[in-house]
Amino acid sequence: MIRPLVTHPDSRLRLPSRPVARFDQSLRDLVADMVDTMHDADGIGLAAVQIGVHLQVAVMEVGDRPLRVLVNPQYDALGEPMTLEEGCLSLPGVRERSKTRVDWVRVRAMDLDGNPLEFEAEGLEAACVQHECDHIRGRLYIDHLSAVRRQRLLRRYEAGRRR
Numbered sequence: 001m002i003r004p005l006v007t008h009p010d011s012r013l014r015l016p017s018r019p020v021a022r023f024d025q026s027l028r029d030l031v032a033d034m035v036d037t038m039h040d041a042d043g044i045g046l047a048a049v050q051i052g053v054h055l056q057v058a059v060m061e062v063g064d065r066p067l068r069v070l071v072n073p074q075y076d077a078l079g080e081p082m083t084l085e086e087g088c089l090s091l092p093g094v095r096e097r098s099k100t101r102v103d104w105v106r107v108r109a110m111d112l113d114g115n116p117l118e119f120e121a122e123g124l125e126a127a128c129v130q131h132e133c134d135h136i137r138g139r140l141y142i143d144h145l146s147a148v149r150r151q152r153l154l155r156r157y158e159a160g161r162r163r
């Protein structure tokens with residue numbers, strides 16, 4: 001089921017998410033809704049907080065990489081900063097080029113059954129992991145931009161929302 005997206009400046013995006021403790025049907029239903037919502041919005045990643053659920057869950061589908069379901073994810077940065085144009089389904093209509101993500105991470109998470117999951121991600125998929133882990137902590141990619149660039153982007157965003 002496609003769920004409504006929570007968009008900036010909704011304060012729910014700023015609340016940290018709780019770790020998942022129960023790996024039950026309600027978690028499976030949540031993940032199915034997140035995948036539907038991500039696909040409907042043509043996104044490559046979505047965190048549960050973006051549909052208003054404060055649990056540490058993210059889904060990602062980047063290019064030819066497999067669909068990933070990350071429960072309670074963490075990562076170690078292994079690579080170097082890379083330049084990237086980043087956007088977010090919670091700030092529709094704007095994107096910004098920046099050098100705030102590293103190009104290689106090791107991810108540790110759990111799968112839908114609570115089994116440990118570990119993999120390495122590179123490039124855009126690595127950036128997506130960092131972006132979704134930010135959401136889980138109540139952060140947005142615009143927080144990493146300089147104040148001047150953030151204000152410029154938010155002016156464009158507000159102008160787009162009024163249209």
Ligand SMILES: [Zn+2]
Pocket residue numbers: 087088089090131135
């Ligand atoms: Zn996002």
